[in-house]
Amino acid sequence: MIHIQQHKTVPHLPQRTLLESIEDQKIVVQFHCREGFCGACRTKLRSGEVEYTSFPLAYIDDDEILPCCCYPLSDIEIELA
Numbered sequence: 001m002i003h004i005q006q007h008k009t010v011p012h013l014p015q016r017t018l019l020e021s022i023e024d025q026k027i028v029v030q031f032h033c034r035e036g037f038c039g040a041c042r043t044k045l046r047s048g049e050v051e052y053t054s055f056p057l058a059y060i061d062d063d064e065i066l067p068c069c070c071y072p073l074s075d076i077e078i079e080l081a
């Protein structure tokens, strides 16, 4: 499950990136490249683990993830901007 602070809990769907799973629930998320280059989707990860489809090139802090190119490995809690 994906817990989104100040929003709701949504399911993570197999074969869908974190960004796609959130969008499926009609929650607006910032994005641009959708490939880990621009950093527009940068999101705080409060708990849990994610795995990247490929190494992300955009700069992120230690507590941030790029939802456009990762999948949850566990239940996670994120904070959308």
Ligand code: FES
Residues within 6 Å of the ligand: 030, 031, 032, 033, 034, 035, 036, 037, 038, 039, 040, 041, 042, 058, 066, 067, 068, 069
């Ligand atoms: S949309 Fe560009 S890094 Fe995620």
